[in-house]
Amino acid sequence: MLVDTHAHLLPYDYPADAPECFPRMEAVDGESARTLLFGPMTFKAKDVFFDAERRIEAQDASGVDVEVLSPMPPLLKYDLPVDDGLSLARHVNEFSATLAQFDPTRLIALGMVPMQDPEVATKELQAIKDQGLRGVEIASNVVGSSIGHEKFLPFFQEVERLGLSVFVHAMPSPTERLPMSAMGTYVVGVEGAFAAGSMVTGGTAAACPDLRISFSHAAGGFPLMIPRHQYFWGGSWNEEPVDPERAVMPDDGPSPFEFARRFWYDSMVFDRRALTYLIDTLGADRLLVGSDFPAMLREDPAARTLKSMGLPEETLQQILWDNAWQWLGMEPTR
Numbered sequence: 066m067l068v069d070t071h072a073h074l075l076p077y078d079y080p081a082d083a084p085e086c087f088p089r090m091e092a093v094d095g096e097s098a099r100t101l102l103f104g105p106m107t108f109k110a111k112d113v114f115f116d117a118e119r120r121i122e123a124q125d126a127s128g129v130d131v132e133v134l135s136p137m138p139p140l141l142k143y144d145l146p147v148d149d150g151l152s153l154a155r156h157v158n159e160f161s162a163t164l165a166q167f168d169p170t171r172l173i174a175l176g177m178v179p180m181q182d183p184e185v186a187t188k189e190l191q192a193i194k195d196q197g198l199r200g201v202e203i204a205s206n207v208v209g210s211s212i213g214h215e216k217f218l219p220f221f222q223e224v225e226r227l228g229l230s231v232f233v234h235a236m237p238s239p240t241e242r243l244p245m246s247a248m249g250t251y252v253v254g255v256e257g258a259f260a261a262g263s264m265v266t267g268g269t270a271a272a273c274p275d276l277r278i279s280f281s282h283a284a285g286g287f288p289l290m291i292p293r294h295q296y297f298w299g300g301s302w303n304e305e306p307v308d309p310e311r312a313v314m315p316d317d318g319p320s321p322f323e324f325a326r327r328f329w330y331d332s333m334v335f336d337r338r339a340l341t342y343l344i345d346t347l348g349a350d351r352l353l354v355g356s357d358f359p360a361m362l363r364e365d366p367a368a369r370t371l372k373s374m375g376l377p378e379e380t381l382q383q384i385l386w387d388n389a390w391q392w393l394g395m396e397p398t399r
Contacts, residue, residue, distance in 0.1 A: 213263025
């Protein structure tokens with residue numbers, strides 16, 4: 066049994082009277098695909114993005130039992146005016162909830178909120194829960210602000226109170242530290258690390274101990290940074306006992322490793338050696354299967370690399386199936 070926790074959707078269409086800054090979906094002659102037009106972005110979207118029946122067929126073809134669907138990341142456009150951002154989020158959320166209703170045992174959906182206004186985003190969380198959506202997808206930064214900034218703390222506290230889940234998708238920041246041509250490669254690693262690191266260093270992880278949050282692509286470079294943070298915190302290598310004489314920034318609270326092991330991380334890191342590090346360092350109970358489907362092709366079959374690693378059956382089952390339900394805070398659909 067396998068849950069793909071990192072899969073994307075796009076609405077079939079947008080209201081005819083939508084603001085000019087909204088996306089548009091245009092028909093493609095002679096095809097079931099549609100073209101997404103959003104500012105300078107043009108993207109040909111296969112029908113599996115918005116057709117529930119096609120999604121189930123694609124699941125069956127690749128050995129997936131359940132998908133957790135989140136909006137295609139470019140829809141997380143936080144530079145829109147807040148009223149337009151809220152309208153866009155509500156349209157996408159309504160479509161997402163309807164798509165998931167086609168087969169709730171196979172399709173689980175997350176919503177989105179206008180994070181450019183943390184207060185508005187926080188107030189919208191109850192509506193997301195009322196629609197049957199299991200949580201929210203957010204970008205790794207909000208117009209350059211780290212998600213661990215104190216201004217977002219009330220948002221995460223409300224997510225925690227409502228029992229919703231968060232999926233953080235790496236997205237470029239407006240600082241342009243790397244060219245856009247690196248978006249699919251190094252930007253994912255840099256921004257994922259900034260996002261997860263800010264949740265620890267900004268105090269959100271401490272303030273929200275029961276927050277269920279996962280990071281796309283294993284939070285990029287974050288897992289490799291944790292041992293360094295652990296050394297500065299506790300003065301020791303290899304997670305050995307604390308050495309107070311070497312500790313640079315001692316703290317009586319949880320260690321950096323303990324904070325990191327409160328998060329979940331999807332397994333889309335493209336190499337079994339990286340997966341081995343994640344399992345050894347963070348624990349098999351922290352990993353989720355992710356594919357970025359249908360923006361990217363899944364392995365054939367899904368999670369082929371994980372399945373080829375010779376992991377104990379119990380460990381493999383954790384990653385393929387059990388952990389997803391822990392992150393979602395729900396019982397398995399079957």
